[in-house]
Amino acid sequence: MKYLSQLVLVLSLVFSQNTYCQSTVYVQTNQFGRGLLKTRGNECFVITPNHLIKNYNGPINVFGEGSERSRANLLKSYTGDLAILRFDGENNQNCKKWQIDEKYSSILENVFEGYIELRDKDGSASKFAVNITGIDVQYITIRPKDFREKFYQGMSGSTLFVEFQGKKVFLGMLQS
Numbered sequence: 656m657k658y659l660s661q662l663v664l665v666l667s668l669v670f671s672q673n674t675y676c677q678s679t680v681y682v683q684t685n686q687f688g689r690g691l692l693k694t695r696g697n698e699c700f701v702i703t704p705n706h707l708i709k710n711y712n713g714p715i716n717v718f719g720e721g722s723e724r725s726r727a728n729l730l731k732s733y734t735g736d737l738a739i740l741r742f743d744g745e746n747n748q749n750c751k752k753w754q755i756d757e758k759y760s761s762i763l764e765n766v767f768e769g770y771i772e773l774r775d776k777d778g779s780a781s782k783f784a785v786n787i788t789g790i791d792v793q794y795i796t797i798r799p800k801d802f803r804e805k806f807y808q809g810m811s812g813s814t815l816f817v818e819f820q821g822k823k824v825f826l827g828m829l830q831s
Contacts, residue, residue: 679814680719680774681719688707698741700740726743736831784804814828
């Protein structure tokens with residue numbers, strides 16, 4: 656991948672709702688990436704890039720905190736490389752309710768660095784520090800904070816967070 660990457664702000668529009676307690680997951684098909692858990696009603700869903708599951712017909716494995724494994728199926732895909740997965744059978748994931756922060760627009764105007772959270776198959780999570788280099792109506796453009804770091808295949812679906820007024824705030828999802 657290039658040094659610059661873009662994040663889709665679609666999630667803030669599609670699921671506009673305070674951003675606390677987001678749970679990230681590792682998504683495995685014939686390739687791998689990441690995703691984000693989101694509740695709606697009493698159900699838990701995975702939001703992930705569509706290119707991870709496009710042209711894939713097998714079971715989609717989702718690994719969360721503590722390496723909890725669940726299976727999911729494609730519920731719906733959207734233009735802009737976005738897919739919603741529904742859990743098939745028993746769901747062992749830590750799916751918590753959350754909303755987009757009510758100060759989202761103000762936060763976007765006042766932050767210049769953040770981090771990508773990467774959930775691994777073993778359940779561990781790591782942070783990848785980034786600088787925010789541009790924002791428009793649809794995308795947030797980021798660059799690794801350490802010029803020696805690079806974005807790599809498999810990071811798709813990772814979530815961009817910032818620390819704002821002592822809170823972990825969700826801004827978007829890494830798409831490409």
